[in-house]
Amino acid sequence: MYVWFNNKWAAITIAAATVVVSRLIYATIKYVRSRKSEKEVLNILIFNELSGSCAAKHSQKAPFKCRNKYCTKSHIQSIVHQIDQAQYCIDIAIYTFTIIELFEALKRALRRGVTIRVISDHEMICSSGSKVSSLNRLGVEVRMPRTTAMMHHKFMVIDGGARVDDLWLRDRKSKPRACQSVVVYGSSNWTLQGFNGNCENCVITSDRQMTGQFQAEFDRMWKSFEYSSCNVKACIK
Ligand SMILES: [Zn+2]
Incomplete structure (x- = not known):
């Protein structure tokens, strides 16, 4: 017992x-x-007259570890890296966009099934070399303000929390995996002039308040510009 x-x-x-x-x-x-x-992201990219000083070395075939802290190529790569991390959605508000590397990264995101929305300026949407019109041709909806005021923002929200929730409620395909919201914002247009010549800044951060507020403003503009969807066929070339 x-x-x-x-x-x-x-x-x-x-x-x-x-x-x-x-x-x-x-x-x-x-x-x-x-x-x-949830590892915090904070990357401050500074562009100035030194940004292109290493360009010749980058064009060589030999491997090259760039130590230029203002390097255009490295900075663009930092933004590309964030786009490549996107799992659900990317919202872009940009005045001018012509950088090919960023366009290619966005194409990769589209192929992964990431939903992309773009808000741009009605004057610049069909300008020469515009990657906004190229994205539109790939099926990305583009909206613009209906007033004469400029849409002068330069920001991108990747996997914004509120937007991820909206998409899940809309599609109910699969419950969102854990993902991190990131905002990329700054003074520079996404052009070679902006990233290689001007004195500009670009900040990449996962700060919750900043990603939340930029996402809220994008959503507000998107709704406000509801009847202003762009169709590049209407562009005068
Ligand atoms: Zn460099």
């Missing part, structure tokens, strides 16, 4: 300990994963 009693309590103790330990391991993995996915 005594042995049976001891075995019974030993089994209960082992079972309870197993449950506690497994829950502890699960909680630890969950915590580590959430910390990893």
Whole structure:
């Protein structure tokens, strides 16, 4: 009787300990994963007259580790990297956009099934080399203000929290995986002049307040410009 009693309590103790330990391991993995996915992003890109000083070295075939902290190529790569991380949605408000590397990254995002929306300026939408019109040709909806006021913003929200939730509620395809909202904003248009010649800045951050406010303003503009969808066929070339 005594042995049976001891075995019974030993089994209960082992079972309870197993449950506690497994829950502890699960909680630890969950915590580590959430910390990893929420690792803060803050990258301040400065462009100035030194930004293109390393351009010749980049054009060489030999591998080259650039140490120019104002480097145009490295800075564009930093923005490309963020676009390549997008899982659900990218919202862009840009006055002028001609940089090919960013366009190629956005095309890759489209191929991954990322939803892209663009707001741009009615004067610049069909200007020479405009990648806004190129995106429109690929099926990306583009809207613009209906007034004569300029749409002079230069920002992009990647996987904005509110937008991810909206898409999930709309499509209900699959529950969103954990993803990080990032905003890219600054003074520069997405042009070679902006990134390689002008004194400009561009900030990449995952700050929750900033991503939230930029997303809210994009959503407000998108709704406000509801009847101003661009069709590049209407552009005068
Ligand atoms: Zn460089």
